[in-house]
Amino acid sequence: MERMMIVYEEFHFGKEKHIAFYHPVDFSLFAHLHRSYELLYLKRGRLEITVDGRSFSMKAGDLVFVLPYEVHSYRDLGGSVCDVAVFSPDYVQEFYSQTGSHFLENPVFRMTEEQMERLGARLFYDDSNLYLTKAALYETAACVLSQSGLVYREEENRDLLHKILLFIQQHYREDLTLQDLADHLGYSRLYLSRYINQSLKLSFPDLIHEHRICQAIYLLEHTEMPVSEVAYDCGYRSLRSFNRCFKQIAGKTPREYRDVFCTSDL
Template identity: 30%
Template structure:
């Protein structure tokens, strides 16, 4: 999946910030990046999101900040694309804001070091939680409906204040992550990622995927790791474990069924990778969810 540069605020009246509400049968699968930071609140939808080198399942009430020029995509579960009556819906509210333009404006009124430090940290991307998540999503929904310019600026300032002060978040991308995608790439990554996202629950052979984009195994492994900063096996297992974490939020779901429903060929193999990626066993992970 080749990320492309997107022009988000170009041509807008102020070019500083804007909001967007998406309501459709499914989200666009376009893998892209842009100079603007992006806060995305998933009102309704499920699937897999890829942000930089982070691959996780997402669901309703997911609140994520994507930093400047970090490739990202929200890809719905395959049920969304095959539903004939569109019972599945995808709704999100997004705020885009240009960090450099924000700093230029606010620097006229005082020191902006705290905000500048936050924009730098935002390149690690964030998943919000707790009180900060509640406050941000409420302000975001209010901002998306507001038409008065002064009120919109006030709401934006409140959101930026919370963002620059809160510790209620988890960082998503690795400390050393950099955008290594090349615009001269063709659509090979698009083919690979969509195939993984749609087929992770069954066996995926490296040889088959390499053949899909007309590469031998060795060339494919180098190509894939250069683009994702993960080996192919690591990437597929993270997609599977991310889906397992989503299933563990369903109290009626039996842990013993997880391995095979997520594409692992044995329970022991599943438990090994789950603990490696999440730092706990599936049962321990569910217990933490219950207590939190």
Template identity: 40%
Template sequence: MLTYESHHFGENNTLSHYYNYNFNFPKHLHRSFELIYVKSGCLQVSVNNRTFEIKEDECILLLPYEIHSFVTKNSSESYICVFSPEYIKTFHNMVHEKFLNNPIFTLPNDFKTLIIDKIFKGNTNLLEMKGLLYLICSEVLNHTDIIENNKNDYELLHKTLNYIQENFTKDISLQSIAKKFGYSYTYLSKYLNNTLGISFVDFINENRINYSMYLLKNTEYTITDIAFACGYSSIRSFNRNFVKITNSTPKMYRKNIQPNK
């Protein structure tokens, strides 16, 4: 399942930080940078069909709109910071619509402790934060090369994904989106397939089923009401796609997540 995290949009002064133990997370993407530091163990990170093993005391920097996921095979302890491209505009301009040949790097000992304490633990000093992030970017460039990636048009991707995120519960089609943004249906269909790795229809269904899982878990709505609330015109279509994506019926999914009474 591929998710577009619109809450990590990347506006000015947007930053989130997380501590994770034995972290696993499915495929997703967002407009922000993401910095991961593995304190112990090993974290497997998949980035745009490339897989990296991030070992103890190593970091990886993920660029905006890169599709990524996390898997812990044995154990891992890690810190994550998701931050706005506007924090590091110069570096963002350097890597825009490009990718890093090897995004793995290590932090020099002379400022590693400072970065871990400030970046991953809720620093509120914006100037200090930006300075440290630029230090990290400089270290990244000491470890790798920036590679041209002519296949990506991130402005189109951003517009399209935001529109889908806001309207997937409605009756939308790729034809209507292509017309709205002034692209041909054939071009947009091929572009989304190449960029996301799945078709428009599959992406819409994954968004709808993901939302339905939230509603099944957190509301008392009937399954029929949830199907219509997620954008399906028939309960049959909803059930078919739910089973295809989750390997469970909506009824069984709700039953399995309810605590025993």
């Protein structure tokens, strides 16, 4: 049985670009988080989204607004067709200041047909005019805030989670230990172990492996690197250990995964 991965994504929008668009079909995505906002519009079908352990059902016409550093995943419930925009907090600085230490009581909301006709292209397809795109995002933010309350969260905990995941992202190729993390952050090993377990339902070693395997999946899908090189590049010194961890997390061996991916891409 495949395990759910929790992955820290860092979007690189480019010097003059702060937004990225996607248009997935039959959309399912493992648990992940990032510094950016994420806005999804479900055009057709049904979808389940889980945000920080809370699950919400979506039907056609619904939107969901995911805030920075929220662990979220998607599960297709039948024929989902989506528009997705991922945008930097720098794009909506005033909104970020208001929501930075809060979460949405219910991130799923709706906009009127008139609003979607007027704003849809700016939100999910066309970023050629900075001011019109920002205006569309701010109107959408106002819409979700009018339908959902903001709940205060402990800012220190979110900041600590970000620091943990960023440290792992920067050092996952090394032989990391919990003591390395504790020394870097100035916390005790026991506190960090409990915090990671409570926040992500994972042990520290499992978190390292999941980040490594996510990177391995990317390399298997987007490069022609031999499996042995992928293993080494992702921090594994033993091909046997890499194969074992990969199958435990992804449900297939690395070679099986690449074969299936290449076949499905034809």
